[in-house]
Each structure stands twice: as structure tokens, then as C-alpha cells.
Amino acid sequence: MAKSYKLLFGALVVLALLVSPIASSRKLAKPNKHKPAARSHSNYTATPSASDAYGSGGWLSAGATYYGAPNGDGSDGGACGYQTAVGQRPFSSMIAAGSPALFKGGKGCGACYEVKCTSNPACSGQPATVVITDECPGGVCLAEAAHFDMSGTSMGSMAKPGMADRLRAAGILKIQYKRVPCKYSGVNIAFRVDQGSNPFYFEVLVEFEDDDGDLSSVELMEAGCGTWTPMVQNWGALWRFNSNTGKALKAPFSLRLTSDSGKVLVATNVIPAGWKAGATYRSLVNYS
Template sequence: MIAAGSPSLFKGGKGCGACYEVKCDSNPACSGQPATVVITDECPAGVCLAEAAHFDMSGTSMGAMAKPGMADRLRAAGILKVQYKRVPCKYSGVNIAFRVDQGSNPFYFEVLVEFEDGDGDLSAVHLMEAGCSTWTPMVQNWGALWRYNSNTGKALRAPFSIRLTSDSGKVLVANNVIPASWKAGATYRSLVNYS
């Protein structure tokens, strides 16, 4: 389930999001049972910045905290106090995917890193072009988007391998994950994930 959160929850937007267990008991429709949400973005200003921790949850996420048959009532409650704790992200049976941004072209390449197990935070992303033996650092654009600009005036050579380094120091390589015939807007699934 998806949510946006205060900057302190999102931890600067690294990686593909931070996972939290959230639950409520301040409304009669609350089940008191935790639901896991993925913070995928920082929520807009206002109350999100005024509070140390604020979740701007999707309707599905709100409904997941409700007693059976009371999801609509809980969604209609508006702002609720929730209890929360950070948990590792778990995408059981799903490997990391790379969604190529619509603005990508032969000289500019940007990907969204999705479905990363573990702490959800990346400290570095590197790209290796076809025929190269060195990794080139990508720059975090915002959120889980990482980009590489060819400053040489030469077109980038695919297929691309992508190397991810988590905040905890774990390194994961998705070899040739972006094919030579890549398309802007397409998603390419790797054969790997953090365990």
C-alpha cells in the first residue's frame, strides 16, 4: 500500500521508499491491527511539514487499518492519529525493477528503482554501458529517480548494467538489465533483489 510522508519518514527520498507498519485505535472503525505502507514520496507542505511524522495515506492504506466492513467509514474520518514503526520492505517473490523515465533518450538516461527489499534506502546507484569495464555514478534526481547525463556528446551504449548500494553498504548488481532496444516508459525487471 502506498503513502506519502513527512521528510523525516521518507529519509530524504532515497531508494524506492521506506516501509512502515501503521495502526490506529483513535476511531471506532480502527481495527488496532497494523498495516504495512510504503512511503514513496514526500507529501505536500502544510501539515506534513508542521508535524515531525505525518502520513498522507492512500484510500487503500487507510482502509487496511479498519475493522472488516468499515473501510469507507475510516477513510471518511479524515486525519487520524496513528502508531507507526519502520520495518524492512518485503516484496516476496518480486525482483527489483527499473522503470525508464519518459524523458530518457540516447544522451540522458533516468530510471525509477522499484521493489527493493530491505531498508528501502540507497546511498548510490551506478551505471555501466556496454563495452565498458567501469561504473559511472548516477545522480539522484528526486525520490527513487536516478539519472545519468552523457556530457561527452556521445550516445549511451546499451545494454546497461546497474549497481545499487544500500545505506547499510550492501551492493547488488543487475547485469544487462536494460536491453539494447530499451524504450522510454518501459519497465525492466531484474533477476535479483536484496534478501
């Protein structure tokens, strides 16, 4: 009997040695950064050295890559929820997916940065402005304190004339960046109502904010209410509001926006009575 146990134990040891190299060599699949994994708010602790050069005039160091078509817009709006708008004015494909220090769990959606490169002979050294519209969550995106995974269009914009393809073929670029105000000339803030909204649940995408470009909070006021109620960041640039009373929400809705630096702006009755899920409502206001 003891001999049988010894033989069985020896067989198990051999099996473990055979299986463990296979398991240890298995590679994890790369996350799809173009689609949010979960629609929930992520806590974020600010990293001043990575993203807060706004207004200081100082340049910070970062890495840069590109994804998608060489002359394309990278993604369909990805983890910020902007969808096809990134390829149209005013974004015009000048966008980037930001590493966690830039994306900030979605609170960094819409922030604008100047980027430039001098580390490659194809670099022009002239700055271009990009908007954070997606998340770059892992792998190469965590190699530096800040990383921009840019659209092919925005990557090429840092190149000397006629050398965009050469710059895009360079792999990981060392670049410089700084936070700058967003400027959407002639465009006011837009509110796109999510398809899942109904009389008891309201969710809205906020886009095209001048100046800071990103928001720290959004509040809603129902018709005839007179008080502001905080909305919750659902994911990316989408904010939601649930009826706590069991009664249908009463439109028109006014929305009060607070930017990253604390500037407050009110879009009065911007969501009309009879609003429709999936519709976009343009306001008459912007931060500048």
C-alpha cells in the first residue's frame, strides 16, 4: 500500500512539472481600450507631475504611440463615449487615448494638450493640440508617468512636411506635452441623451466644453423644482440621474456644469420637455 502511494505521489509531481511551464508561458490578451469594460465610476488620485501643467507654461515628458489607420481617427470615441464625433469637427481626428494619469477614470475626457516631438529626425518640433477621448489602460501605456496613444492623424501632425509616415513608423516616441485650454470656435456645449434614458432615468453625454475641456461635476434641475441635484459620472463623459421618488422626471431640465478648475456654467432648460433618447441638444453657452 505504501508503495502505491509513493507511485501515485510521484506521478502527480511529474504532472505538475509538465503543466506549470505551460501555464506560466500563457500570455494575457491585450485589453480593448476602445470599449469601456464597465460603466462605473473609478476613483482617481491626482498625479501633479503627470498631468497638471495647465497654465504653468512648462513642458512635461511623455511617451507616444498611435493606433488605427495611419490617417484615421484612432477609435470611435472609446472609453469617453464620444462615438463617431471624434472624426468630425471640432475634434477633427486630433485625439488621443490617455494613460490613467491623463484619463483620470473618465474625468479627463475632453481635456486638451499640446504635444510636440524632437526625438526623431521626422519630428517638426512644432506643437499640435489633441483632445483626450479614450483610455490607454495598460502595457506600453504604463511605461511612463504619462502616455498618449494617438490617432494616426494626430501623430502625423507632429512630423515635418512629407514625413508623417516615417514618424508613425518610429514606434514609441519620446514627446513633450502641456495642458492647454480647449478652443472650439463657434461651437457651444452639446448634450447627447443616452439611448437607455427613460422617464425615470436620465443619462447624458457632455461634449465640446471650451477652456478646461473636462468636468468635475454635473447637476440637474427639474422643471418647477428650484434645487440642483448632483448627477453621477456613469462612465467616460456620461452622467446619469435616477428618480428617487418613483415619479417620472419633469422636463425641461437645466444642467449646471463645474469644470476641472472649478468654473461653473449653467445651461438653462437645455433638455426640453418631450426630449428623446438618442437626440443631441445644443446649448447657447460655453466657457469662453
